[in-house]
Amino acid sequence: DAKTTQPPSMDCAEGRAANLPCNHSTISGNEYVYWYRQIHSQGPQYIIHGLKNNETNEMASLIITEDRKSSTLILPHATLRDTAVYYCIVRVKTGSSASKIIFGSGTRLSIRP
Amino acid sequence: GAVVSQHPSRVICKSGTSVKIECRSLDFQATTMFWYRQFPKQSLMLMATSNEGSKATYEQGVEKDKFLINHASLTLSTLTVTSAHPEDSSFYICSASVGRGDEKLFFGSGTQLSVL
Numbered sequence: 001d002a003k004t005t006q007p008p009s010m011d012c013a014e015g016r017a018a019n020l021p022c023n024h025s026t027i028s029g030n031e032y033v034y035w036y037r038q039i040h041s042q043g044p045q046y047i048i049h050g051l052k053n054n055e056t057n058e059m060a061s062l063i064i065t066e067d068r069k070s071s072t073l074i075l076p077h078a079t080l081r082d083t084a085v086y087y088c089i090v091r092v093k094t095g096s097s098a099s100k101i102i103f104g105s106g107t108r109l110s111i112r113p
Numbered sequence: 114g115a116v117v118s119q120h121p122s123r124v125i126c127k128s129g130t131s132v133k134i135e136c137r138s139l140d141f142q143a144t145t146m147f148w149y150r151q152f153p154k155q156s157l158m159l160m161a162t163s164n165e166g167s168k169a170t171y172e173q174g175v176e177k178d179k180f181l182i183n184h185a186s187l188t189l190s191t192l193t194v195t196s197a198h199p200e201d202s203s204f205y206i207c208s209a210s211v212g213r214g215d216e217k218l219f220f221g222s223g224t225q226l227s228v229l
Contacts, residue, residue, distance in 0.1 A: 034217070043119070043206050043220035044157070087156070100147055101208070101218055103157040 004088045004104050011110040018075040020107050022088030025069040032091050033064060034101065035073045037084040044087065044103075047073065083111045116140055117209045119221025126197055127229055134192045134224045136207030142187035143209035147218070148180075151204040163190050197228040 005023040012018040024033065032051050036044040048055055048062045050071075055062045061074040075082055087106040092099045116139040126132050136146060144165050149157040161177075163169040163184035171177045179201075181193040190209075194201055208220040 036220075038157075041204070041223065041225070043117075043208075043222045046217040046219065049217060100159055100162055102159060103149075105156050 004090060006086075006088050006104065006107045008105065009108040009110070011112055012075075012078045014080060014111050014113050015077055018078040018082065018109060018111070020073040020075075020086050020088075020109065021070065022073070023070045024088070024090050027068050027090050028092070030092055033062065033068075033071050034089045034091055035060070035062065035086065036089065036101075036103075037082075037086045038106075039084045047086075049091075078109075078111045080111050080113065082109065084109060117143075117207065117219045117221045119207055119224055121224060122222060123225045123227075125227045125229065128198055129196055132194045132197055132226060134194075134205055134207075134226075136190045136192070136209065136221050138188050138209040138219075141209075141211055143190070143211065144187060145210045146184055146190040147208045147210075148182060148190075148192050149206045149208070151206060151223075157206060160192075194226065197226070199228045202226055202228045 032049050034049040035047040038044045048057055048060050050062045050064055064071045085106040085108050087103050089101050091101055118137045118139055120135045124132055146163050148160045150160055151157045159172050160175045161169045161171045161182050163182045165184050165187050169182035184190040204223050204225050206223045208218045210218050
């Protein structure tokens with residue numbers, strides 16, 4: 001799996017948009033970008049994933065650059081409950097069996113009141 | 114979304130005993146399950162991949178005789194930590210997949226193992 005690079009920590013004011021960057025310069029054409037987050041002492045929670053088009057769901061938006069070498073996760077209105085470690089992962093779509101997810105070190109996002 | 118149940122959430126055991134952790138997919142059939150461990154302030158480390166009805170595939174450096182994985186049905190996988198030692202104390206997390214290859218993985222809530 002391609003490696004991702006994320007800043008170790010970020011902070012954001014409550015109510016503002018949190019923009020979390022991720023570099024995946026060696027991503028292959030068949031690799032998806034996934035975002036998960038982990039709140040302290042819990043299992044990771046799925047947020048969003050995409051291949052090359054921008055994606056939006058009820059939790060967040062995912063912006064992928066045209067060359068696919070980087071992406072940004074956007075939490076539009078951050079709340080204190082969004083404080084967590086956010087993981088950006090690239091994962092091969094195999095089509096017939098589940099491919100494993102390898103976690104990097106992630107970004108520790110702190111939301112300040 | 115799909116639910117993955119992991120049990121127990123916390124276990125304390127004596128050194129030398131074995132501990133079994135269960136991972137269940139509650140509303141879907143999981144052909145593939147993954148087991149991770151996580152030390153404090155570190156990221157998740159993949160231990161092994163298990164496919165229903167076949168032997169687990171272990172990541173490099175993970176002892177298969179130490180960490181026994183059984184995936185006997187499409188809704189249950191178990192991880193048994195045999196002859197546990199204090200250095201096995203960690204947060205263990207499972208995840209389950211339908212197995213199509215392109216879908217999101219769902220994770221259990223984790224098991225905190227403390228070996229005295």
